[in-house]
Amino acid sequence: MFRALVFVLAGVAAFAQPENWRKPFPAHKIAGNLYYVGTEDLACFVIATPEGHILINSGLADSTPLIRESMGKLGFKLEDVKILLTMQAHFDHVAALAEIQKITGAKMYATEPDAPALEDGGKSDTALKGNRFAPIRVDRKLKDGDVIRLGGVELVTHLTPGHSKGSASYSSKVEEKGKTYKALIANMGSVVMPLAGNAAYPEIAEDFARSFEAQKAMTPDIWVAGHASQYRMQEKYKAGSFVDPQGYKEAVEEYERLFRERLARERGER
Numbered sequence: 347m348f349r350a351l352v353f354v355l356a357g358v359a360a361f362a363q364p365e366n367w368r369k370p371f372p373a374h375k376i377a378g379n380l381y382y383v384g385t386e387d388l389a390c391f392v393i394a395t396p397e398g399h400i401l402i403n404s405g406l407a408d409s410t411p412l413i414r415e416s417m418g419k420l421g422f423k424l425e426d427v428k429i430l431l432t433m434q435a436h437f438d439h440v441a442a443l444a445e446i447q448k449i450t451g452a453k454m455y456a457t458e459p460d461a462p463a464l465e466d467g468g469k470s471d472t473a474l475k476g477n478r479f480a481p482i483r484v485d486r487k488l489k490d491g492d493v494i495r496l497g498g499v500e501l502v503t504h505l506t507p508g509h510s511k512g513s514a515s516y517s518s519k520v521e522e523k524g525k526t527y528k529a530l531i532a533n534m535g536s537v538v539m540p541l542a543g544n545a546a547y548p549e550i551a552e553d554f555a556r557s558f559e560a561q562k563a564m565t566p567d568i569w570v571a572g573h574a575s576q577y578r579m580q581e582k583y584k585a586g587s588f589v590d591p592q593g594y595k596e597a598v599e600e601y602e603r604l605f606r607e608r609l610a611r612e613r614g615e616r
């Protein structure tokens with residue numbers, strides 16, 4: 347189940363781009379007003395409202411036509427996107443956001459610690475050097491607990507840093523067939539830079555530890571993540587349901603275990 351994750355991490359470390367980052371995947375409803383418009387592995391989400399839409403993540407720089415097509419298949423227009431968000435200021439999730447911002451005039455909301463890397467196109471990010479992207483104008487800086495409102499939707503920002511300085515998760519209630527579900531768009535805590543002696547991000551290990559505590563306290567019914575493989579998207583898509591509270595708990599615990607293992611190794615404890 348976590349083989350896919352190891353593959354993704356290996357891909358990032360080598361600056362290679364796995365084939366499934368670009369491969370199209372059918373656009374689909376996750377539940378209620380939450381939709382998937384990403385590729386086979388780079389997850390992008392739309393939260394649709396009567397007053398326009400929220401787009402979370404963009405994938406790689408050439409993703410705009412794919413997102414437009416996916417939205418079209420769901421009956422939505424890219425031009426109706428009003429708010430842009432991301433889960434982490436890394437090129438594989440944000441590289442087309444500047445272009446989409448230009449097309450739609452949407453406002454980019456970003457967490458305070460991720461805003462600099464978004465605005466300088468990844469220049470200040472030490473984790474994925476050489477993977478620059480078009481700089482994105484940040485219109486609003488988000489703090490932990492900030493509520494993003496659009497067309498009756500209330501999306502809560504959860505700062506879950508570590509993977510990047512300002513990695514974020516977002517939660518909202520979604521209604522599906524008369525039932526209300528707690529949905530979480532969870533930034534999973536995969537480690538892509540040194541934990542010990544990281545001069546560019548000295549508080550990284552503390553941030554990760556706090557983020558895992560925060561995520562363990564969350565109890566979503568439905569959860570998704572930045573990489574489709576992280577939440578076994580294809581399996582759930584085939585099954586026709588994304589309700590998976592136990593899978594969330596297990597995934598967070600597994601990421602924390604991998605983090606603690608690596609931290610101990612880097613500190614020479616094992």
Ligand SMILES: [Zn+2]
Binds near residue numbers: 434538
């Ligand atoms: Zn990343």
